[in-house]
Amino acid sequence: MAKRKLPVKAYKNLNFLTGSNARPIRILAEYSEPYYRFKENDIHSTIVFFGSARIKPKEVAKKNIFIAAEAYEKKPTPANEHKLSEARLQLRLSKYYEDAVELAGLITNWAKIPNSSKQKLYICSGGGPGIMEAANKGAHEVGGKSIGINISLPHEQEPNPYISEEFLFDFHYFFMRKYWLVYLSQALVVFPGGFGTLDEMMEVLTLIQTKKIDRPLPIIIFGQDYWKEIIDLEAMARWGTIAEKDLELFHFVNSAQEGFKLITKLLPKL
Numbered sequence: 001m002a003k004r005k006l007p008v009k010a011y012k013n014l015n016f017l018t019g020s021n022a023r024p025i026r027i028l029a030e031y032s033e034p035y036y037r038f039k040e041n042d043i044h045s046t047i048v049f050f051g052s053a054r055i056k057p058k059e060v061a062k063k064n065i066f067i068a069a070e071a072y073e074k075k076p077t078p079a080n081e082h083k084l085s086e087a088r089l090q091l092r093l094s095k096y097y098e099d100a101v102e103l104a105g106l107i108t109n110w111a112k113i114p115n116s117s118k119q120k121l122y123i124c125s126g127g128g129p130g131i132m133e134a135a136n137k138g139a140h141e142v143g144g145k146s147i148g149i150n151i152s153l154p155h156e157q158e159p160n161p162y163i164s165e166e167f168l169f170d171f172h173y174f175f176m177r178k179y180w181l182v183y184l185s186q187a188l189v190v191f192p193g194g195f196g197t198l199d200e201m202m203e204v205l206t207l208i209q210t211k212k213i214d215r216p217l218p219i220i221i222f223g224q225d226y227w228k229e230i231i232d233l234e235a236m237a238r239w240g241t242i243a244e245k246d247l248e249l250f251h252f253v254n255s256a257q258e259g260f261k262l263i264t265k266l267l268p269k270l
Helices: 020-040 058-074 078-111 131-141 174-183 195-209 224-230 233-239 244-249 256-266
Strands: 046-050 122-125 146-151 168-171 185-190 219-222 250-253
Touching (some): 020 174, 078 122, 078 256, 131 146, 195 219, 250 256
Parallel strands (some): 146 168
C-alpha cells in the first residue's frame, strides 16, 4: 500500500488560519507577537501621539496652495475656488505637523540614556501619514528610535518611512491595535484629528474615568483653538453628563515647548 500523504498541520494551514474559525487565534497572535517583541527589545514605556492622517508638512501645504491658486487663476470655477480654500486650510493645519515633529524630538532627546542605545521611553504613533508621520519623524531627526503601530485599511495605509524598522507593526484588528497603543503609554498627546482621533481620545478618557486604567496617564490635548471649536467638554460638565473633576483628566497646550514641559512634569517616575 502506498504511503499516505499527511495533511497540512493546522498551524501551517492558511485556509484555516485566514478563515472565520481561526479568528481567536489571529487575535491572540496580535496580542502575543507584539508582547514578545517589546519584551525582547526591553521597551516598557511610550508616549503616544494621536492625530489626523490628513495633515501635511508645511512645505507640502505651501506647494499645494501654489498649485490650487494657479488652477483657480486659469479657470475661476466654484470647484477650483473650493480647492484653493481647502489648500489654505491645509496650510493652517500644517502648523500642527511641525509642532508634532518638534515635540517628538524634544521628548526623544530627553529620553536618551547616556552611553546607551536604549531610551527611557519611545515615541509611538499609529504608523501612518500626517501627525503619525510627524511624531516618528521628530524622533528620527534627533537620532532616536520610535514605534509605529500601523493598521491595514481598505484604502491601504502605508507605514511612514521614519518608523524604526524593528518597531514597525501591522495590525488587522483595531481593538488589538488600540490595546498596544495604550498599554505601554505613559502619556498621550492628542493633536487635531477626525473620527479616529476622537475615538481614541474618548476611549482612553473613559478607561481612566472608570478606573479601568488605574495608573497615572496624562492626556495632553494639543491645539486649543481647534479642539474648543470641535468639542465642548466643559459643556458636558455643565449638563452633568460628566463630573466637574473629569475636566482634570486632560490638559490643553498650544506649543511644543509648552507640551514638553508639561509632559516631563506630569510623567510618572520611569
